[in-house]
Amino acid sequence: MTAIRDHRDREAFARLFGHFAPRVKGFLMKGGTEASVAEDCAQDVMVTVWNKAHLFDPSRASVATWVFTIARNRRIDLARRERRPEPEDLGWGPEPEVAQEDSVALQQETSHLGRALAELPDTQRELIEKCYFGDLSHREIADVTGLPLGTIKSRIRLALDKLRHAMG
Template identity: 70%
Template sequence: MNVVVEAEEQDWAALVRRVDRDKDKAAFAALFRHFAPRVKAFLMKSGAGEALAEECTQEVMATLWQKAHMFDPSRASVSTWIYTIARNRKIDALRRQRRPEPEDLPWGPEAEPDQAEVMTLQQESEKLAKAMKKLPEKQRKLIEKAYFGDLSHSEIAAETGLPLGTIKSRIRLALERLRHAMG
């Protein structure tokens, strides 16, 4: 069975290479026929509605066409690469849905903040800065990328070359230390 799966995976990788090198429409069509319905089903099983799943699937397949050059068979299989793109597109779409539209935002001058709140926030910020300095450098850098650089764990993995599990573990440990320090 492994030989069959391996041979099948090699075929998908070859098709992605043809899309990358030659913008081969037939290779893309074969990838689309195979993966599009599976990606849509995956997204729907993970809680996306049909419309969102359809939209994300289209974006995933467009990404495959535009960024086939980014596929690295030494890092992941074609299916893993495609499903990771799908997962990230779904997360991005859900984030966009939760953001208020500009017309929903209140306009005009903001109320002056309460001085006690300002002092409390300033003290909390100083406390957080001290706690961050006490973190091991590897954990601190990942926290900064994730929370101050607004990068996803996958984006951090791509940037640093670290395994995703390592990144998640270091961030989790750092957050535990920060919670403890913040009391």
């Protein structure tokens, strides 16, 4: 891996590819990914390994850990994409009219949520806003803020617990 990182060594990458690509495909298939999708994803993971080789730090992780972390993240991305509805699955046309009492209840609930958000510590509120209003993943928030991923997850979890409690 260091030869790939430091010298863009194609032979070293071919050996690395031969070793890890089938293992990554198997890992993805064990996670429930269809064989053809796993094959494409494994190829994509290995391309990422080549393109991001300069980021590999042997003091932080072994080569296997680094490669399989990339694979795991790619599998999560695939799962997220699969859960999103296709445009033809979305409803078309105007939304049905909301009853006036439902509209008032929704306004009150929205106002209550706004107050509960305002009462959160700034560090938690900002992360909730980035996650739910900015539509950023935890990893993207960590990249933007420079905070460790575990800190991001902990603060969001604490904030959600506080919001659940405040909303009753």
